[in-house]
Structures are given as C-alpha cells and as structure tokens.
Amino acid sequence: METSHSFVRRCGRMTASQKKALDTLWEKYGIVPEAQLALQTIFGRTAEKHLEIGFGMGDALIQMAKEHPEHDYVGVDVHSPGIGHLLIEIEKWQLTNVRVLNADAITILQDHLPTYCLDMVYIFFPDPWPKKRHHKRRLIQPQFLALLAQRLKPNGHVQLATDWENYAQHMLQTLDASAEFTNVAGQGQFIPRPESRPLTKFEKRGQKLGHGVWDLIYQKQE
Numbered sequence: 509m510e511t512s513h514s515f516v517r518r519c520g521r522m523t524a525s526q527k528k529a530l531d532t533l534w535e536k537y538g539i540v541p542e543a544q545l546a547l548q549t550i551f552g553r554t555a556e557k558h559l560e561i562g563f564g565m566g567d568a569l570i571q572m573a574k575e576h577p578e579h580d581y582v583g584v585d586v587h588s589p590g591i592g593h594l595l596i597e598i599e600k601w602q603l604t605n606v607r608v609l610n611a612d613a614i615t616i617l618q619d620h621l622p623t624y625c626l627d628m629v630y631i632f633f634p635d636p637w638p639k640k641r642h643h644k645r646r647l648i649q650p651q652f653l654a655l656l657a658q659r660l661k662p663n664g665h666v667q668l669a670t671d672w673e674n675y676a677q678h679m680l681q682t683l684d685a686s687a688e689f690t691n692v693a694g695q696g697q698f699i700p701r702p703e704s705r706p707l708t709k710f711e712k713r714g715q716k717l718g719h720g721v722w723d724l725i726y727q728k729q730e
C-alpha cells in the first residue's frame with residue numbers, strides 16, 4: 509500500500525503519569541502484534557469486536573467500552589501520550605473489554621488481523637492532511653477501503669466523522685464509489701450526528717474553531 513504514512517510520529521509531551529502507565533500497564537492491556545492476532549483468545553470470550561483507528565487520547569473508546577460491556581474494543585494509534593492516557597483510563601474504570609495496539613493501523617489490518625474478524629470500525633477525526641500535495645496521506649483511500657472490507661464481517665459497519673469539509677466530501681465520494689460498502693444514509697448523504705458517538709478532543713477543538721462536523725456510516729455488503 510501507499511508508503512507515505514497517514515500520521516507523523518510526534519514525540520509529544522508525556523506526563524509523568526502517562527509514562528508510568530506505559531511502563532506499568534502496557535503488559536496488562538497492550539497487544540504486541542504477532543503474526544496473526546486471535547481476538548477471541550485475547551479477550552477470552554465470544555463477543556462483537558470493534559476497532560477504533562486513531563483513538564487519540566482515547567475519549568471515545570473509553571466511553572463506548574463503558575456503555576457497552578457486551579462488546580470488545582481494540583484501539584490502535586501511534587501517539588504515545590494518548591496510549592498512556594488510555595491505559596490510565598482503562599485501569600481507572602477497570603475495563604476488561606479494551607485492548608491497545610501501538611502500531612500503524614494499516615500494518616495491523618494488512619498483516620495481523622484475519623479476514624472477516626471485525627463487527628465495527630470507528631475512524632473519528634482522522635488527520636485531515638488539508639494541503640493538496642498531502643491528500644495521498646489521507647487514510648481513506650480506495651486501497652484502504654478494500655483492505656477494511658476484507659477484515660470486516662459481512663454486514664459489519666464502518667463509522668467515520670470529520671470536521672474538514674473537503675475530507676468529508678472525499679470520504680463520501682470514495683466510500684460511495686466502493687462496491688463493497690452501502691451508505692446507511694443513502695448515496696451522496698451524510699448521516700445526522702449519531703447520539704452514540706462520543707465527543708472527542710479533536711471534535712471539541714474543531715468546535716472552538718467554528719468547524720462543522722460530518723458523520724458517515726457504511727455497511728459492508730453481505
């Protein structure tokens with residue numbers, strides 16, 4: 509797939525507690541990507557498996573996992589302070605249905621997850637790469653969607669949100685054009701903000717800047 513990444517690994521400032529969490533809690537909640545990840549075995553139960561790509565500080569993941577103890581959640585990101593923060597929150601709420609991957613989501617989907625293993629994928633406020641010359645770094649691309657379709661179960665869903673209108677239009681066009689996904693809102697339509705979608709740090713930031721928000725939900729074909 510595309511070699512220029514959809515992210516820039518920023519060292520970012522890590523608080524002492526985030527650093528401590530990485531040292532002490534990673535073993536409990538972190539997943540080290542091995543050849544194939546058997547999610548059923550990792551969680552030790554049969555339950556819906558939901559993946560959040562680019563969870564940032566983990567606000568959405570924590571809220572969803574608290575509200576739905578009947579589902580298992582895997583978060584993947586490369587942002588260390590956010591991973592530390594997520595680990596602190598998992599421990600604080602004693603959540604048994606969340607695990608974390610510190611990796612490029614594309615590598616995880618491509619090399620470490622078996623076909624048709626996910627019920628739901630969330631992509632909230634992915635890096636917008638607003639400059640035209642950087643558009644190729646955007647996560648939502650036809651090749652990425654083909655990969656996603658391979659990992660989602662038949663009738664599984666992908667839910668997205670962005671506060672960049674140009675990226676929202678790109679998502680809509682690219683997903684509508686994919687034969688493997690059906691727009692739940694109808695071709696060419698965004699969906700009203702689902703009440704179930706938690707407010708995240710990046711959404712709050714966008715709100716302060718006066719950005720709009722565009723939501724999309726697609727169902728994978730049977």
Ligand SMILES: C[S@@+](CC[C@H](N)C(=O)[O-])C[C@H]1O[C@@H](n2cnc3c(N)ncnc32)[C@H](O)[C@@H]1O
Nearest residue numbers: 514515562563564585612613632633708709710
């Ligand atoms: C703009 S932030 C949004 C974070 C969060 N979803 C929110 O709404 O606050 C995008 C996040 O996606 C992560 N990211 C981008 N590309 C990724 C990739 N290929 N694999 C894993 N994480 C990625 C970045 O590290 C960053 O934390």
